[in-house]
Amino acid sequence: MSTRGAIAVYTSGSGIPEHVSSRPWRGVYHHWDGYPTGLGQHLMARVERAHGDIQAVVGRLIDEAPWGWSTCMGGKGETEEERYSEESPGLPVAPDETGNVSYVYVFDVEARRLDAFSTYVGGDGKRLGSVVFSPEGTPDLPAFDLLPEERVSEPLLPGEELSAEALQAYLEGLPRLGSDTRLLHWFSTEECPDRGLCIVFRVVVFEEDEVRDVVEREWMLVPPSARREPARVRHFIEALVEVVSEDPRSLDAFWIASLDSLRRSQARQRESFVRIIKAHRASDSGSESL
Numbered sequence: 001m002s003t004r005g006a007i008a009v010y011t012s013g014s015g016i017p018e019h020v021s022s023r024p025w026r027g028v029y030h031h032w033d034g035y036p037t038g039l040g041q042h043l044m045a046r047v048e049r050a051h052g053d054i055q056a057v058v059g060r061l062i063d064e065a066p067w068g069w070s071t072c073m074g075g076k077g078e079t080e081e082e083r084y085s086e087e088s089p090g091l092p093v094a095p096d097e098t099g100n101v102s103y104v105y106v107f108d109v110e111a112r113r114l115d116a117f118s119t120y121v122g123g124d125g126k127r128l129g130s131v132v133f134s135p136e137g138t139p140d141l142p143a144f145d146l147l148p149e150e151r152v153s154e155p156l157l158p159g160e161e162l163s164a165e166a167l168q169a170y171l172e173g174l175p176r177l178g179s180d181t182r183l184l185h186w187f188s189t190e191e192c193p194d195r196g197l198c199i200v201f202r203v204v205v206f207e208e209d210e211v212r213d214v215v216e217r218e219w220m221l222v223p224p225s226a227r228r229e230p231a232r233v234r235h236f237i238e239a240l241v242e243v244v245s246e247d248p249r250s251l252d253a254f255w256i257a258s259l260d261s262l263r264r265s266q267a268r269q270r271e272s273f274v275r276i277i278k279a280h281r282a283s284d285s286g287s288e289s290l
Helices: 036-049 054-061 164-171 225-227 230-246 254-257 272-283
Strands: 006-011 025-030 069-071 103-109 115-118 126-132 182-191 197-207 210-222
Touching: 006 036, 006 054, 025 054, 025 069, 025 103, 036 054, 036 103, 036 115, 036 126, 054 103, 164 182, 164 197, 164 230, 182 225, 197 254, 210 254, 225 230, 230 272, 254 272
Parallel strands: 006 103
Antiparallel strands: 006 025, 103 115, 115 126, 182 197, 197 210
């Protein structure tokens, strides 16, 4: 299911607006994964990879893609970006035309800030949150929409750096995750360009004992810093297994791939991750129909 978003930049004015239409901006449509843990997190990562050059990010994502994006997020090497064209443009977006999207992300180049607005039904265009970037591109917050359960910091669990091979072996040793209609398969684990670890997994959907669909997702689960804490990574995955085992409805490929707790929180214990994942499940269940 697509969650539509918009990538934009302010064209005049100053300050942090509390509503999406309170300050002029221009932007482009983005079709897939527009939620804060998807497109929002990706835009933050773009600024970090650009070493704080927000104008370059705006040029790449808005000026060079005037018809919008199916996805600008691509894969591990960003080789799967898909732009719309003049012949087949994305949906229109503007300060007074946000009904086509659920979230709008607006860059303030001069203030080195990115504002996120919730424009889905019930969000009413209110500002969801903001992040400010250092000159080097480091955001002052790990996410726009931190839950209370994520505002926890626990002692480090240092260990030998986690490799892609070791993580894959660990995943393959986990209990079977599935139900009568769905089965999760850990397909592969690879190192990302930023030295994080990406998991490719598949959720197989059955109907009357026959395969009806196979959904494959790339999950950028392990940031480089978390590789130095293999126990922390294991605790998160153990927590996910516990939550999914208790509630098979959580066996949703898109929802699992949206979980980003190793970046969003300094939690390190299994019990903390269980609370965080359940809080995300409860939060997302209220917006699944959007």
